Amino acid sequence: MTGGHLVEAFLEMMSAERGAARNTIAAYRRDLVDYCGFLGRAGLGPLTADRQQVAGYLAALAAEGLAASSSARRLSAVRQFHRFLAADGVRGDDPTRIVPSPRARRALPRVLSVAEIDRLLGQAEAETNAEDITDARRDMARRLYVLLELLYATGMRVSELVELRRIAVLREAAFLTIRGKGGKERIVPLTDRARDAVRSYQETLEAGPWLFPAAGEAGHLSRQVFARELKGLAARAGIGAGRISPHVLRHAFASHLLAGGADLRVVQTLLGHADISTTQIYTHVLDERLKALVETHHPLAEAG
Numbered sequence: 395m396t397g398g399h400l401v402e403a404f405l406e407m408m409s410a411e412r413g414a415a416r417n418t419i420a421a422y423r424r425d426l427v428d429y430c431g432f433l434g435r436a437g438l439g440p441l442t443a444d445r446q447q448v449a450g451y452l453a454a455l456a457a458e459g460l461a462a463s464s465s466a467r468r469l470s471a472v473r474q475f476h477r478f479l480a481a482d483g484v485r486g487d488d489p490t491r492i493v494p495s496p497r498a499r500r501a502l503p504r505v506l507s508v509a510e511i512d513r514l515l516g517q518a519e520a521e522t523n524a525e526d527i528t529d530a531r532r533d534m535a536r537r538l539y540v541l542l543e544l545l546y547a548t549g550m551r552v553s554e555l556v557e558l559r560r561i562a563v564l565r566e567a568a569f570l571t572i573r574g575k576g577g578k579e580r581i582v583p584l585t586d587r588a589r590d591a592v593r594s595y596q597e598t599l600e601a602g603p604w605l606f607p608a609a610g611e612a613g614h615l616s617r618q619v620f621a622r623e624l625k626g627l628a629a630r631a632g633i634g635a636g637r638i639s640p641h642v643l644r645h646a647f648a649s650h651l652l653a654g655g656a657d658l659r660v661v662q663t664l665l666g667h668a669d670i671s672t673t674q675i676y677t678h679v680l681d682e683r684l685k686a687l688v689e690t691h692h693p694l695a696e697a698g
Contacts, residue, residue, distance in 0.1 A: 397430040397439045404478045425471040440479060445489045448472065452496060464494040504642050505649045510633055511546060517631035518542050535599065537606060537615070538623050540595040545640060546589035548572070549647030551664050552640035556615045558605040562595070567592045574666040582664055648676045 405423060408414040414422070430449050433443050451472070455465045473490040482487045506514070508654070518539040522532060545555055554572050562571045567589045573579050584592065599607070604614040621640055628638040648661050662673040 397434065398427075400440050400479065400484065401430060401475070404475050408474075422471050422474075424473055425468045426559065429468070429472050429475075440475070441485050443489055445491075445493060448489050448493050452493070456496070467495060469493065469495055504637065505645045506633070506637065506642060507627075508650055509591045511643075511646055511650075513631050514633060514638075515539070515542055515546070518627055521627075521630075529630060533622075536595060538620075538627060540591045541606065541615075541620060542586040542624075542627075542643070543591040544570070544584075545643045546647055548582045549584045549661075550574075550582070551618065551644065551645045552617050555640070556606055556617055556620055559603050560599070560605050561603075562591070562605065563592060563596070567596070572666065575668075578666070580663065580666050626685040645676075650674070652676050654656075 401423065404426070408422065409419055422503050426647050429451060430440060432454060433439055433447060434474060438447060439465050446471075452469060455468060456462075460468075469490070473488075473493075476488045476490045479485045490539055494518065518535070522539050524532075524535070527535075532616075541555060544550070544558075545552075548570060550570075551574070554574055557573070558570070562573075563569075564571060567584060568657040569579050569581050569583055571579055596605075599605075602613075602654075606615040607613060608615045608619070610616060617640070624640060624643075625635040625638055629635050644665070648665060651660065651661050658670065658673055658677065661676065667673045
């Protein structure tokens, strides 16, 4: 059987035995015709291709600029095709068995500079002291300022932030107990600014369980409302709304700590990451810091 006949036999099986949809069959056909075309240009076919040719096909896709996710989809089609050939005894092995799937390069987190964070906090604090505003508006401005101080001081997730209970504030507001993913708790210290902001804010609260109460069904501020208020504040501070989100402030917390010399394991603990590999996305900051240190202190750096 030729490569084309083998592909059609595979597609017939996908349709008859697995009930694959028409669009799925069409996508498989395009991917496998492309794969067989690649093999054919090397004088090979699906029955003679080995692991090296499969890897070479993926390399060719990458060279063409195909996204890793699209290459992974192509490899999935090729895997199923070769498994079908092996299962039917058309060939005795599966050359895709140990070929790794392409992985997309993880995007670096968006981070605001220290100066931009300072400008954002300054704008929030100034709005709490603005004249000629209603008490309700002042309360909202004060709440937003405290939210920002806590988020940048702790790097907690936005869901952890809005769901903080008043009892989470420990030892004269010097620490917070944060309930993270899977109900795991961690205790994080607060900066002096965040501590003072929380203590002052607590004095304005009425009785209730939540640190940031709201009238909704949940009883506390929603993530969506906070995100909307944050974007509005950023715009008033001269920072593009598209560059800001609660998660960007979490990124800023981690990146700024590492840039200041904090240990990666400490940052992992503060962020509540179960696996340090998740925290390692921020090591691009360390790379830049180390590069700057070498350029500043290496005796031959100026010679270049």
